[in-house]
């Protein structure tokens with residue numbers, strides 16, 4: 001039995017800046033300032049980490065965790081509209097086909113999410129495309145800043161949900177950034193890196209030491225063979 005832990009942004013879907021727009025709008029609404037995001041990359045980062053960096057760079061006084069608790073519901077309220085107003089929001093090549101095949105083999109594959117998004121944000125994002133039913137559980141960015149902890153959460157939640165224990169070498173993380181690869185490595189898991197996120201090329205991803213690198217999740221049979229190895 002293989003456990004496959006999928007990242008969302010840049011891996012399953014891309015939202016054409018919808019996240020950043022909802023983020024900035026909520027931040028402004030609460031603190032009366034646009035967040036200072038220059039040079040800040042959201043790719044592969046967790047929600048709490050992005051928020052803390054915005055909070056500190058913008059010079060907001062006080063405790064960032066308290067600010068984050070106020071920020072979360074507002075961000076989540078703005079997110080659906082923001083996605084709807086993103087004409088280029090899309091599911092990546094091959095994703096639906098691959099998920100359909102994986103989900104049709106529940107004795108062979110278990111699916112989970114492993115994302116830096118807070119869970120309700122993650123569910124809103126993939127729910128927009130009707131993908132939630134593939135992923136009964138996951139590890140999310142509600143609490144942790146570090147990606148490997150999110151992956152550990154995804155494994156623990158999967159073990160509980162499926163009633164199985166998944167060996168590290170039977171567990172794959174599928175992601176689009178060096179942070180997914182490093183998180184998987186730190187958690188002792190395997191990683192398939194895909195270049196659909198737009199920030200990391202296959203060459204860059206290969207340099208991270210990922211177990212496998214692909215342009216995208218197309219060529220379904222080839223991807224299945226990889227997971228079956």
Ligand SMILES: [Mg+2]
Nearest residue numbers: 007009010176
């Ligand atoms: Mg990503």
